[in-house]
Amino acid sequence: xxxxxxxxxxxxxxxxxxxxxxxxxxxxxxxxxxxxxxxxxxxxxxxxxxxxxxxxxxxxxxxxxxxxxxxxxxxxxxxxxxxxxxxxxxxxxxxxxxxxxxxxxxxxxxxxxxxxxxxxxxxxxxxxxxxxxxxxxxxxxxxxxxxxxxxxxxxxxxxxxxxxxxxxxxxxxxxxxxxxxxxxxxxxxxxxxxxxxxxxxxxxxxxxxxxxxxxxxxxxxxxx
Numbered sequence: 404x405x406x407x408x409x410x411x412x413x414x415x416x417x418x419x420x421x422x423x424x425x426x427x428x429x430x431x432x433x434x435x436x437x438x439x440x441x442x443x444x445x446x447x448x449x450x451x452x453x454x455x456x457x458x459x460x461x462x463x464x465x466x467x468x469x470x471x472x473x474x475x476x477x478x479x480x481x482x483x484x485x486x487x488x489x490x491x492x493x494x495x496x497x498x499x500x501x502x503x504x505x506x507x508x509x510x511x512x513x514x515x516x517x518x519x520x521x522x523x524x525x526x527x528x529x530x531x532x533x534x535x536x537x538x539x540x541x542x543x544x545x546x547x548x549x550x551x552x553x554x555x556x557x558x559x560x561x562x563x564x565x566x567x568x569x570x571x572x573x574x575x576x577x578x579x580x581x582x583x584x585x586x587x588x589x590x591x592x593x594x595x596x597x598x599x600x601x602x603x604x605x606x607x608x609x610x611x612x613x614x615x616x617x618x619x620x621x622x623x624x625x626x627x
Contacts, residue, residue, distance in 0.1 A: 442574065448575070449542050453553035454490070458563050461489060464555075467521035468497055471513060478504055492554040493517065516554070522562045531567040539573060542595045550576035 422459045434593050454460055465482045472478040480500055490500040493514050501508035557579050564571050571577045 409591075425481060446547065448548035448550065451535075451539065451549065451551045451574075453551055453555070453563060455532075455562055457531060457539075457551065458529055458567060458570070459532060460521075460529060460563060463524050464493070464496070464517070464521055464559070467517045467524055468500065469498075469522050471517045472504075473502070474556050475513060475516065476501075476504075476506060478506075479524060480504065490554055493559070504605075517558070518558050518562075521559065529563060529566040531569065536567065536569055538540065539569065548575040550574055550578065552578050555579065611615070 451457055462482070465485050465526075468485065469482070470482055472480045484500045484503055488496045491499070494510055497513050497517060498508040498510065501513075517541050525528060539549055551560070551564070560577065561571060562577060564577075
């Protein structure tokens with residue numbers, strides 16, 4: 404699911420997943436998207452969802468959690484078990500799979516171990532999705548405030564940004580919760596858009612106001 408061409412070495416216990424070396428279908432975004440979205444200059448900011456917009460890290464975090472379950476609990480779990488918990492935050496991502504296997508996850512210990520494995524797995528392998536960096540920079544050049552948000556913890560968000568070469572300083576706000584996102588971004592009371600591959604998550608990030616505009620790709624949506 405990553406953008407790189409070569410396959411990577413799988414950690415033990417990582418069978419049954421779609422590994423990042425797999426060449427997945429990708430839908431690049433580009434600065435032309437901004438034209439029809441903000442013709443009158445009324446849009447004040449863009450909120451980027453981390454996963455599915457800037458990067459695709461699902462295979463990596465699943466592999467990390469699979470390895471954590473193997474070494475900590477002796478469990479052989481598969482990536483399919485994580486599917487219902489994608490996008491719910493890593494606490495539920497881990498605890499939900501543990502419940503499916505009749506055990507109770509020990510948090511935050513298990514999450515911290517998963518992140519430690521994850522940060523090693525992505526090193527030199529995680530790539531920005533096509534057009535993502537250029538689009539973020541184009542937003543800045545057009546005077547839009549930009550923020551990045553994720554349901555994961557900050558350690559993962561910062562690791563992702565560092566790996567793709569897009570410094571956190573690029574953004575006006577870097578947050579792991581959407582509740583106060585617009586206030587931090589400085590767009591409260593003015594139109595802002597949330598960019599996500601999931602329409603519902605985009606709507607929640609920008610306050611549930613306005614309609615949706617599809618971006619290139621089957622699951623990318625710009626909420627305005």
